[in-house]
Amino acid sequence: DMVELLKIGSEITEFPKELFYRNRFEDTRQRENQVATQIQSWFRACKVRAYLSHLHKKAIIIQKIWRGFTARARVRQMVKAAYFIMKMNFYEEMAVRIQRRWRGFFQRKYIHNFYARKSYLEGVAIKNILVRRKLDKLNEVQKRERDCRAMVKEQEGKVYQAQRLHHLMSTKQCPGVFNSPFRQAPHEMELLLRQVKYQVPTRLAPRGRVRPQGTPSPTNSRTCCSREPGEVWEQQVQCPDLMLSLQTSYTYLEEAQNQLQQQETVRVRTETHTVCTHNDTPTHKIMLQKSYHIH
């Protein structure tokens, strides 16, 4: 076929032209490839960059919103805390004012009460005065008692003297010592002598002899309260004869006398049996005299 041959012919003539046309960029192929690569890379970079910047922006927005949120939350918290602190300070200051006033009041009223102290000191002064007065009164009473006792003792002494000096009383014939004629009135001793009844003076020494052992002898006894401790004992030793009678009974002396008398009467009786009786009475008298002598 002619058509086909024409086609092939045109193709053959067209072929190098085509070939040449198709490979016209062969020398610049590499360069153009490079350039194309560059352009593509650049474009891709742009795309990525655009994407990244988009991402960044969105991220920033998110972060911005988030940070704002948390910061506002924190600020709210801080504000709350600050408010709380301010409130507390205020309360505390008010509490301090109250406590100050209260403590001052309490201390002044109860602990360091000025008026209580003042009245206490006044009370002490008054009490001192009262106690002084009481003690003074007590003193006076005691003094009066003592004076009274002294006076009574003195009077007793005088009465005792008057009892002993009865013989100095004035008689009708002869005025006594205390009733001198030159005096206007008799001396008080004279009056006392007239008043006091005469008593036989009791002898004190024999009384001590018959006292049983162990009791204090009246010669040495004074009033109980003035006796020194141990004096009782020592005084007893001063009557040493009493110590001997420790061994013996209270009535030793009387018994011994009785015994002796009995012995003598027995002897007299036995003697009178042998001797004549008219010698009885004188010997008996002598016996009796002897026994008195023993007494």
Next chain:
Amino acid sequence: MSQRQIIQVFEQYQKSRMQFVQTVADLASRPINIEILQNAGVMSMLRPLLLDVVPSIQQTAALALGRLADHSDDLAEAVVKEDILPQLVQSLVSQNRFYKKAAAFVLRAVAKHSPELAQAVVACGGVGALVLCLEEFDPGVKEAATWALGYIARHNAMLSQSVVDAGAVPLLVLCLLEPEIALKRIAASTLSDICKHTPELAQTVVDTGAIAHLAQMILNPDAKLKRQVFSALSQISKHSVSLAEMVIEAEIFPAALASLRDQDEYVRKNVATLMREVVKHSPELSQLIINYGALSGVIDYVNDCRGNLRLPGIMMLGYVAAHSETLAMAVIISKGVPQLGLCLAEESEHHIKAATVWSIGQIGHHTPEHAKAVATAHLLPKLLELYMDASSSEDLQAKSKKALKSILQKCTHVPGLEPLLYDAPSNILKHVVCQFSKVLPHDSKARRLFVTSGGLKKVQEIEAEPGSALQEHINAINGCFPEELVRYYTPGYSEALLERLDNYQSA
């Protein structure tokens, strides 16, 4: 030889022994004879007579021994050396009451001289025997035994402990209840001697209920009994607060004040001692005692007596004032300070003066009011004088310095401070000047008074090292006055003026 004649020989011997022993006992009652007796060897003669058959000879021999040992401590030592004590102690248990009395007398006479002799008595079992005597009925025996125990316990704590260990204390308290006054006296005195050593011993005595019985006896009219009772109570209360509180709880106080005016001075002294011992423990106790009005009693007591008797009263005032300033003010109101001033002037013994000075210091050191009270009684110059006096004892000087310092630190009473400017040594002076520098800046009248009385002049004359505290105070004082005044009073100002006159050329 008939039986009668043989017996007569024995009777004669007995009579001569009896006579010997009685004569020795009589001679021994006079101190002059005792040395002669000692030289004649009476101790060895009496020793076999202690074991004599006849009880009355034994008793008289014991009495003679007791009198000899009583007189001097060599004889007492001789008694111990001759081993008489064990015999006595053994026969103490068995014999009759007269012998017990005599033997107790000997033990007492030996024990009284020194702790070693008392220890010897304790070592041969004397304490146990004496405690057995305490259980007797006869009051004379109890008295002698109590007296001996008292002398033993007096010396030191160990001996008292041995007395207490033998169980003497309940028996002593029973003795207190007996009707005989002499026995009560001795029992109280023995309890006092036991209690005085340590708190434990006092506690033992208190545990037997002694305080109540002692408190009952306060109103007894017998003076010597009261002495011992108050002495016992003060020895008990001196050890601790609880013991003192127990003594106070026995309600002795209003009654004890009446005894402060007793005729017998030792009763008064012992009451004052009791008060002092109670007061020194705590402020509450002091307040209790003051509320009974004790201060007036004590001040009257200090006024009336002289010498050593004043000491407990003065110390009581000091202890009361030391606790708190209210109590010190109470002392001041009761006119304690003038009284203490009188004591300071009248007494010559240093220890009493030292106590007075200490009391004044305790009163004055609390606040300016107190210091003013002390200063107005013109006591500060006296204190200074005592401090400066070379013949005062060291204790007195130390105490007066301390008192003076402590009072000066609070004293703002200018007329009282002024006399001290003149004579004081520098260590006192700096306190005085310090006080002036505190007072003068605020009080114009005081400043005027200071100038007119010559105080400013004196202050200028004081030489002080620059930079020392004294100089600072002087500068502070000078700062209160205008400069011309200060210059006017500086020493040498007249010369300086004359020099200016010389150099002056009339214009």
